[in-house]
Amino acid sequence: MKVKANYSVEKVPSHMRGNPFIEALPTWREEHEIVRLIANVPPANFAITPDMPQTERRSMLKTLDSIYLPNEAAAGLAGAMDELIRNAYLTRNPMNVESVAEMYDDKSLIHQQGAHDSPIAGMMLLEGCSGMGKTRLVRVLLARYPRSIEHHEYKGKKLHTTQLVWISVEAPVGGSLRSLLLSLLDEIDEAANLVGTAQSYADDHRNSNIPKLLKAVGRAAKTHNLGMIHVDDLQRITELRSKRNGVFHFIVQLANVVKCPVIFTGTPEGAAGFEDSFEAIRRMNSDGAFVIPRTQKFASKFAEVLFKYQWTPVPIQPDPKLIAYMVYLSASVTHVMILLHKEAHRIAIRAGDPSLKKEHYTSAYRSRLRRLYKGLKVLRKQQPNSEKAYEDIMMELRKDGFAKDY
Ligand SMILES: Nc1ncnc2c1ncn2[C@@H]1O[C@H](COP(=O)(O)OP(=O)(O)OP(=O)(O)O)[C@@H](O)[C@H]1O
Ligand SMILES: [Mg+2]
Structure with missing residues (x-):
């Protein structure tokens, strides 16, 4: 500009x-002002009606890309x-x-x-x-x-x-x-x-x-x-x-x-x-x-923000167990959390299920995120060389033409 x-x-x-x-x-802003300035958590008060077509629900998943939590x-x-x-x-x-x-x-x-x-x-x-x-x-x-x-x-x-x-x-x-x-x-x-x-x-x-x-x-x-x-x-x-x-x-x-x-x-x-x-x-x-540390604390906060956005007919109030499960599956990697939430939605919407459930996240992990298995598994081990092993896997995936939106 x-x-x-x-x-x-x-x-x-x-x-x-x-x-x-x-x-x-x-x-020149103070640091705490900047955090507020760059955050983007748009209101999630979209009108979801039970008869909303699946295509329309899915099209709304794009909103998740505009969220930004510093x-x-x-x-x-x-x-x-x-x-x-x-x-x-x-x-x-x-x-x-x-x-x-x-x-x-x-x-x-x-x-x-x-x-x-x-x-x-x-x-x-x-x-x-x-x-x-x-x-x-x-x-x-x-x-x-x-x-x-x-x-x-x-x-x-x-x-x-x-x-x-x-x-x-x-x-x-x-x-x-x-x-x-x-x-x-x-x-x-x-x-x-x-x-x-x-x-x-x-x-x-x-x-x-x-x-x-x-x-x-x-x-x-x-x-x-x-x-x-x-x-x-x-x-x-x-x-x-x-x-x-x-x-x-x-x-x-x-x-x-x-x-x-x-x-x-x-x-x-x-x-x-x-x-x-x-x-x-x-x-x-x-x-x-x-x-940028990979912490469960930030990941949990991010998961809570993601759950404000639901396009299934009956939104849920996620319990701490579901939040923890999402954090676990994603190994606290922010991008993986977004992918999981999107894919879980697609699975639920396709199946005509009224609400998001743990099983949708499991299926999302096993299907769309299949290729990330190995990488996320090593990250969860929290060993000194885990992150290097994860990056090596990610690099291989990218060489393979595995796109940004893995
Ligand atoms: N704090 C956040 N809030 C919302 N979305 C985020 C946040 N951090 C990352 N994302 C989203 O996760 C995805 C990956 O982010 P990004 O590409 O910036 O990661 P990266 O660290 O640069 O990864 P790479 O090393 O692969 O380039 C993007 O879609 C981005 O919008
Ligand atoms: Mg990058």
Whole structure:
């Protein structure tokens, strides 16, 4: 989404005032306010009549996808993100003459891209098992910010520039750094409305090598005042042992070149790829390493929310045993809970049963979720290597073409 800059100093700390990139951002909220802001539990008071056709009942299951219940990692991650984005802009005030010179002077640009500079901006890592909601959480948090802001005039002075607040890319399958860098350029093109134009960065660099691409990303990020980069599915890059070292250097360079915070999301396996590399871990920890834990507490809360949504003729008040059973079957994986609730519905509706019952969940687990058996079983064992074994199984399933909506 592209918006025109609207400057406000509300809740802008005094040392950050006078910076149009910071004043144009939405109001800086407290962490507890953010949790309320991003939650989405729409009212479940739809009119269900006993004679409602099955097709209509089933069509309503889609509503479950729009629910969002912030998890344990949400507040902390949001807080860190908001702080990093502003800190990064603090050093790039376009009203400050040196900053402007730095933006347009090639020499200082190249100098700034020296790999030995310590990066001003930080990095964040969000870990969690597959299906725990990493992608969803980061996308929701990013969506609090417009993707790009157009500036024309600030305090009576001309300021013709675009501020790309964030871009989000998926690490490419197979982990090619070239493809990752090209996706970053594609995203910048997209957010800056350059797709198909002569100014397209990606078109200009389809055949460039990695060092050139890195420079291009740095330049584009600078020109368009990029605030934050999100790289999803980091484990795809670290999947191959042989590539880990390269990834480490890449990350250091990216931080140096882009000078804006980078948030990585991936499974614990993805982060494990950096274990040998003390510096990468230090960098990531310095600004935030976050985990979406797989807890029965959150899963039970989530199950209770799911039961607010029932499209069978006679909705039930789920007893704690049924909640516990759902949590058990899903091994507390959020996505699996949604799938179970949807499939249990389909089974009940198809059978013409008036209400949801435990048996519907058992059948859902045995039918639609059959392929997840093995993975969920190891997760339930709670052994030290359970999560790794689960991710290995999930990875195999994905290679098999097992779609996102497993
Ligand atoms: N807290 C939540 N509230 C509501 N829905 C959620 C929540 N967390 C995850 N989901 C849903 O579960 C599904 C999986 O989430 P998502 O794709 O974000 O997981 P992920 O951790 O990125 O998994 P992967 O590692 O496989 O990419 C999505 O459909 C998402 O909408
Ligand atoms: Mg994901």
